Amino acid sequence: MFKRSSLLVLAMACMAGTSIAQSQPCATDEHYHQLLTHYPQLAEMEKQFNQQVTSGLAARTTASADTTWYDVPLVVHVVHDYGMDFLADDAIYEAVQNWALAFVSANPDTNVVIPAFKPYIGNARIRLHLATIDPDGNPTKGVIRHHSYLTSPGSDQSKFTPWPNNKYMNIWFTNTLGNSGAAAYAYYPSSGAMMPHYDGVISLASYLNTSKTIPHELGHCLNLQHVWGNNNNAAVACGDDQVDDTPPTKGHSPGCITSVIYDTACATGYAKMYVSSSGLLDSLVDYPDTTNSQNIMDYSYCSNMFSKGQCERMRDALTSSVAGRNNLITPANLAATGALAPMPDLPPVAEFSINKGVGGGSVTDARSLFLTYTNAAQFSFNNRSWNDTVASVQWEFSNGASTPVSTSMTNVLNRFSVPGWVTVSLTATSNAGTNTLVKTNAVYAADTTPVGTLGYAQSFTSAGDVTNWPMINYYDNQFKWEFYNGAGKDDNSCVRFRSYDTSNRRTGTAAGDYDDFVTPAFNLEGLGGDVYFNFFSTGASTSISGWGTRTYDSLQIDVSVTGGTRWTKLAAFRTSDLANNGSRSSEFVPGSTSTWIPRSVAVSSIYRNRQTFFRFRMRPGNIGNNVYIDNVGIGLFPAAVSEMASVEGNDLIIYPNPSANGCNLVFKAGNEAKAQYVVRDVAGKVIYQQAISATPNAMNTEFISRDRVGIPGMYFVTLTSGNATSTRKMIVQ
Numbered sequence: 001m002f003k004r005s006s007l008l009v010l011a012m013a014c015m016a017g018t019s020i021a022q023s024q025p026c027a028t029d030e031h032y033h034q035l036l037t038h039y040p041q042l043a044e045m046e047k048q049f050n051q052q053v054t055s056g057l058a059a060r061t062t063a064s065a066d067t068t069w070y071d072v073p074l075v076v077h078v079v080h081d082y083g084m085d086f087l088a089d090d091a092i093y094e095a096v097q098n099w100a101l102a103f104v105s106a107n108p109d110t111n112v113v114i115p116a117f118k119p120y121i122g123n124a125r126i127r128l129h130l131a132t133i134d135p136d137g138n139p140t141k142g143v144i145r146h147h148s149y150l151t152s153p154g155s156d157q158s159k160f161t162p163w164p165n166n167k168y169m170n171i172w173f174t175n176t177l178g179n180s181g182a183a184a185y186a187y188y189p190s191s192g193a194m195m196p197h198y199d200g201v202i203s204l205a206s207y208l209n210t211s212k213t214i215p216h217e218l219g220h221c222l223n224l225q226h227v228w229g230n231n232n233n234a235a236v237a238c239g240d241d242q243v244d245d246t247p248p249t250k251g252h253s254p255g256c257i258t259s260v261i262y263d264t265a266c267a268t269g270y271a272k273m274y275v276s277s278s279g280l281l282d283s284l285v286d287y288p289d290t291t292n293s294q295n296i297m298d299y300s301y302c303s304n305m306f307s308k309g310q311c312e313r314m315r316d317a318l319t320s321s322v323a324g325r326n327n328l329i330t331p332a333n334l335a336a337t338g339a340l341a342p343m344p345d346l347p348p349v350a351e352f353s354i355n356k357g358v359g360g361g362s363v364t365d366a367r368s369l370f371l372t373y374t375n376a377a378q379f380s381f382n383n384r385s386w387n388d389t390v391a392s393v394q395w396e397f398s399n400g401a402s403t404p405v406s407t408s409m410t411n412v413l414n415r416f417s418v419p420g421w422v423t424v425s426l427t428a429t430s431n432a433g434t435n436t437l438v439k440t441n442a443v444y445a446a447d448t449t450p451v452g453t454l455g456y457a458q459s460f461t462s463a464g465d466v467t468n469w470p471m472i473n474y475y476d477n478q479f480k481w482e483f484y485n486g487a488g489k490d491d492n493s494c495v496r497f498r499s500y501d502t503s504n505r506r507t508g509t510a511a512g513d514y515d516d517f518v519t520p521a522f523n524l525e526g527l528g529g530d531v532y533f534n535f536f537s538t539g540a541s542t543s544i545s546g547w548g549t550r551t552y553d554s555l556q557i558d559v560s561v562t563g564g565t566r567w568t569k570l571a572a573f574r575t576s577d578l579a580n581n582g583s584r585s586s587e588f589v590p591g592s593t594s595t596w597i598p599r600s601v602a603v604s605s606i607y608r609n610r611q612t613f614f615r616f617r618m619r620p621g622n623i624g625n626n627v628y629i630d631n632v633g634i635g636l637f638p639a640a641v642s643e644m645a646s647v648e649g650n651d652l653i654i655y656p657n658p659s660a661n662g663c664n665l666v667f668k669a670g671n672e673a674k675a676q677y678v679v680r681d682v683a684g685k686v687i688y689q690q691a692i693s694a695t696p697n698a699m700n701t702e703f704i705s706r707d708r709v710g711i712p713g714m715y716f717v718t719l720t721s722g723n724a725t726s727t728r729k730m731i732v733q
């Protein structure tokens, strides 16, 4: 299965709020039928499930009252990027207690349920518990956190480290969701059985404890449909949810007003006949002729009740083997997950985030971890420790930090007097113990001493060559810059961005990630004429059977003359540039026949500083492939020309070409101090010719101004130097 497959989105998405009342969150029916087409076994699974449900209903009128309580272990996954999505532990604990009320009919707002439905308010007798033992048998408070770009937008790809769905009910929170207008979605048991790694609920972090969003989604996980049926289209057509005591309804868009609460459309004259096991009429129940708009499974957001019939359906789901729901409630599982045990008092988890702080004027790209060590701007280290009420913290910073130690519970501003990677240590202490996080590559304080100027070239012959070329992996994942010594342009080493996905591709798509590879400082101060930032790249796309070729990687070249506070984009190379070796069905590694492409980025005079830094910012796409970089340098000529200078045999390069403002002839002169060139039109007529002086046995540049040829069109330039003659096409625009 591949990432972002719309076929796999069998989701019951729910309205995100009244402000978007008119939107339709998703096309569930369409996806559902696609899923059925691809996975016929899903229909069989649902059939089995419905048989189990039906047998439960048949027994309803004769069996004695079911008084069993069911307990369900939960785990909450917080997928975040240190924004509002970094939900506080206490907010989660409080929300779980609130969710639980709806499943025991203890939510106080049942008192506003209209008289017609008061008799049908159901008590599901389902108790929700955060797990206290994780799948490895370690104590937990049932909340785990994942720092990831996949919080915006959230999707099935954001469902990191699902705990086994037959042991825990998984609930993920993200900053946004890919489903436009949706606050959350969940999977029915039958879909959870098909895709156990995606089973559960995913919701906006902002809906943690809002409008019974999570009880609604858990209702789906326990096989409840929307009150109008198995689709996302509220207020469109009369429908039914397979539950008798919720009358037929169109459902309602968000907005809990009187006309909605007393809506009778579709429900007038609604009654149900029941037969006994012997086939005789057992009873006739005249259900309310009003829709149950206050049901948690409507979109009205009146959300006051589950009905008795819904509670039966949820209990049936919890006693069904589909998706292993019936294992959730077993005594053995409750013991294994610690669901019934009191929440343990555990030590905190030390954690911090980093931003560029105040000082040094305007700062762009505040999340970058790079600044020159002399920079007036500072890094801000923010305490994010969690998992217990932290009583105190202890910070330690290397590299001659301006604040080498601190006990700040919030944040610490720092700059560094020693260049290089900075080690940051944070120890968090609570009544239950301590935890220390040490990051050896927390931030990079760059040296300001230039490593070179024009003519500088770096071919990364050993890992030591990248010592002052920091590679920043912002999300500590598999997609990252790294030194590589299995291939290279002129030797066997280079730098690569490993974009090829070596995972199971169920979660953690590369799309949304970005990582940086930054050069040391170059001294370009006062340089006139053309200056180029040059390098070579080679890469490929990925081809996957049945999916064709996938190439979404992009590489941006940025420049900074402010020591990293501000970066300016100079160029971007996209799929068509980067994947110059075609598509591969496996991880791309350059071979002897692979082509390295010269890349040149012109550096305008405003970026020629005593400390000019360049940055490769890679934005990998979903199912991309590796990109390799080598021979990075600064030149008067584009990389292709510099390359020519290093090989035997003279040649002629014309750039830019085509050109509207004249162009340069670049050539390697022979033994003589003179040369000449001739410009001819396509008919061979001489348009212009010029004798020029040249530096023998060296690269020379001669400018042909636009007015030498006059009329736009194609021309041929022939250059003669010593005994060598070269002719090249020149396009004048």
Ligand SMILES: [Zn+2]
Residues within 6 Å of the ligand: 012, 013, 014, 216, 217, 220, 226
């Ligand atoms: Zn829903």
